[in-house]
Amino acid sequence: MSKGLFITAIGTDIGKTYVTGLLVKRLRDAGINAGYYKAALSGAEEQPDGTWLPGDAAFVAKTANIPEKPENLVSYIYKEAVSPHLAALREGNPVEMEKIEADYKASLAKYDYVTMEGSGLYNPLSTSTSISSSLAFGGTQASTGTAVISSIIRLLSACMKLLPS
Numbered sequence: 001m002s003k004g005l006f007i008t009a010i011g012t013d014i015g016k017t018y019v020t021g022l023l024v025k026r027l028r029d030a031g032i033n034a035g036y037y038k039a040a041l042s043g044a045e046e047q048p049d050g051t052w053l054p055g056d057a058a059f060v061a062k063t064a065n066i067p068e069k070p071e072n073l074v075s076y077i078y079k080e081a082v083s084p085h086l087a088a089l090r091e092g093n094p095v096e097m098e099k100i101e102a103d104y105k106a107s108l109a110k111y112d113y114v115t116m117e118g119s120g121l122y123n124p125l126s127t128s129t130s131i132s133s134s135l136a137f138g139g140t141q142a143s144t145g146t147a148v149i150s151s152i153i154r155l156l157s158a159c160m161k162l163l164p165s
Contacts, residue, residue: 004108008118017056020117021063027113028064035111036060038074039100039118040088043081052077056117075103 007020020036027034036057044052054077057070071077076095078087088094107114 003113005113005115006118007115016117017059020056020115021060024060024064024066024115027115028066032113033111034064034113034115035068035107036064036066036073037104037107037114037116039104039116040076040078040084040095041074042078042084042087044077044079046079052079060117073107075100 005023007016007023009016024034024036038054038057041054041056044054047053051071054070054074057073060066061068061070061073066073076084076088076093076099078084078091078093080087080090082090084095104114104116
């Protein structure tokens with residue numbers, strides 16, 4: 001049975017992707033078949049061929065040597081660098097939780113350990129849902145903010161051991 005970690009924080013651009021990349025790299029370096037998943041990414045980078053590169057997924061895949069295309073690690077990729085629910089509205093591609101659950105379960109089937117990166121604790125995925133309010137993937141549940149905060153503190157402590165001296 002697969003295991004999972006959920007990485008979140010209270011905002012954007014504060015190091016979730018960096019920490020996630022290090023955690024997945026460490027797991028893979030230890031011989032664990034570890035993967036990465038992100039439900040929605042906004043602020044994707046346009047490529048010369050007109051496709052959109054999900055930068056966070058690209059960083060983690062490169063850092064941790066995940067043998068997948070970055071766009072296969074994210075369910076929804078938006079070009080506008082705003083919260084996913086706004087990007088979804090503006091770009092006409094609404095987030096559907098059924099797709100996220102199916103994609104996450106598919107990731108769990110491929111990897112023994114999946115690290116899922118959130119979009120920020122208070123950044124909603126849709127007008128009615130945020131990942132942090134629906135931590136029910138793969139049997140993982142966090143019913144209170146205390147559980148999430150406690151997990152963050154434990155993860156940060158573990159990550160400090162991974163950083164170069």
